[in-house]
Amino acid sequence: MKEIETTLIKSHLTHQIRRKVLWPHKKQENCSINEDLLEETFHVGVFFNKEIVSIGTFIKTNNKVFESKYSQYRLRAMGTNKDYQKKSMGKQLILYAKKILIEKNVEILWCDARKKAIPFYQKLGFKTKGNYYKIPEIGLHKLMYLYL
């Protein structure tokens, strides 16, 4: 029986997908980010038949575009293994994280969305804000946000 499980994971479990799907230009040892081990940071993984297929990291950080009275989290390094894309894995990940964020009384989830990923975030209710900006080695991005 095929089994899908969405759960909190340790940061090191994100590295393989980060490297393969998100940052192929980086080396494995550079696939951690400074905020990975902060107490308020959490990582979500979706497993298909015990294999990790989708990941996302949620970091307590304000974006000054939003009023600081709002409690904010940032989504970083969201990716689904190529073979599993468009199979609702990313959607399950976001829905799972939303519950956790709402329990923490977070009001805004924001991210720097890659141009290609904008339709994915829009399907999940995120809005865009402002113009495109370029992130070196990756490409065009837009700020996106979701009121929780």
Ligand SMILES: CC(C)(COP(=O)(O)OP(=O)(O)OC[C@H]1O[C@@H](n2cnc3c(N)ncnc32)[C@H](O)[C@@H]1OP(=O)(O)O)[C@@H](O)C(=O)NCCC(=O)NCCS
């Ligand atoms: C963007 C990404 C994370 C989406 O993950 P995913 O697991 O494929 O997404 P899902 O299958 O859960 O998609 C949810 C919905 O968005 C839609 N969607 C996903 N990617 C899409 C795209 N590129 N264009 C249009 N619609 C898209 C799906 O069709 C689905 O719609 P539905 O609910 O009507 O069926 C994944 O494609 C990916 O890892 N891309 C490469 C890395 C990347 O760009 N990450 C984002 C960094 S900001």
